[in-house]
Amino acid sequence: MAKLFGQFRFLAGALALGLLVAMAMPAGAQRNPDGSVNPTAQSVKEQQLLNALGTGGAISGRVSIPDQKAANLIHPAGRDWRYFHEITLRWIGVIAIVGMLVILVAFYLIRGQVKLESGFSGRRIVRFNGFERFVHWVTASCFIILALSGLNITFGKLLLPPLIGEQAFATWAQYAKYSHNYLSFPFTIGVFCIFLMWIAGNIPNKVDIEWLKEGGGMVGDKHPPAYRFNGGQKMIYWIVVIGGTLVAVSGYFLMFPFYATDITGMQLAQIVHGTVAVLFVAVMIAHAYIGTIGMEGAFEAMWDGTVDINWAKEHHSAWLEEETASGHANAPPRSRMAAAK
């Protein structure tokens, strides 16, 4: 009897050992039914584990400090976000910004500057008053610094340390971060002022459709009529208003982390902020091109606030008619030399 019992114990022990070995063989779980290796088998198991735990997509422990977020051990969505931040966003940025620069250089080489065909008349008309120019330049200056300091977060640590060294990069990145935070406030106020002061001239109308069909006079030699702002300028206006609002709202979520949202909201805010920002930079490069070397006679509009009457005739004929009818187009004649002085 004792011998039988001993044999039974041996059999049960062997069975238990076999079961244990079978369960502890991760390699088996890594294989497909045909025996080939399944490299994602582990992540599938991770997802099953997360579902089974029902912990909202994370594996958490327990902590005694007030910040319960510190209890998260594994949060797979964080890996997706990191991939976006380290890889996807950089590609979107490079394609948008470098792509835009390439297009503009090609456009300049092929089309050249849009010249003032009828030449300068010497008579000028006021286009933007002092307050409009002040708001434009404050917002634009903030934008440039926000763009450089923001792109430093996306590309800086990849490009700069090999060039300037880690210590110098750390110092620069710290000042860049301060300027990004503080200049966000005047930038937000600037975008809001732009929205209010130019909305009246930026409601789309039929003339814009014709203007766009004619390629805005940029392609070909025609000069399609336009009111104070043409179809292209209206697009820029709405990109600034909508893009500016998106970067501002998402930016404040990032600046005050976890005050108004959880980790998923933070990741979303960063994705919106980074993506809109790099596209915004690409569009603003095109805007700056047209306002400077792209079009003869355009820059003065935002510099001293006036444009030549012939420039207004060629690019904003409907606006010039309105201004003439209301008596605003009769500013005293002024030579370009006098303006330059």
Ligand code: HEM
């Ligand atoms: C109200 C306006 C804005 C606010 C409040 C704001 C705030 C922020 C904050 C808090 C960050 C995260 C910084 C960090 O991780 O330490 C950030 C990142 C960034 N910002 Fe802004 N920002 C604003 C406007 C802009 C503008 C106008 C641009 C560009 C034109 C811009 C471009 C960027 C970029 C590229 C990043 C880095 C994205 C990344 O790689 O993660 N921001 N911003």
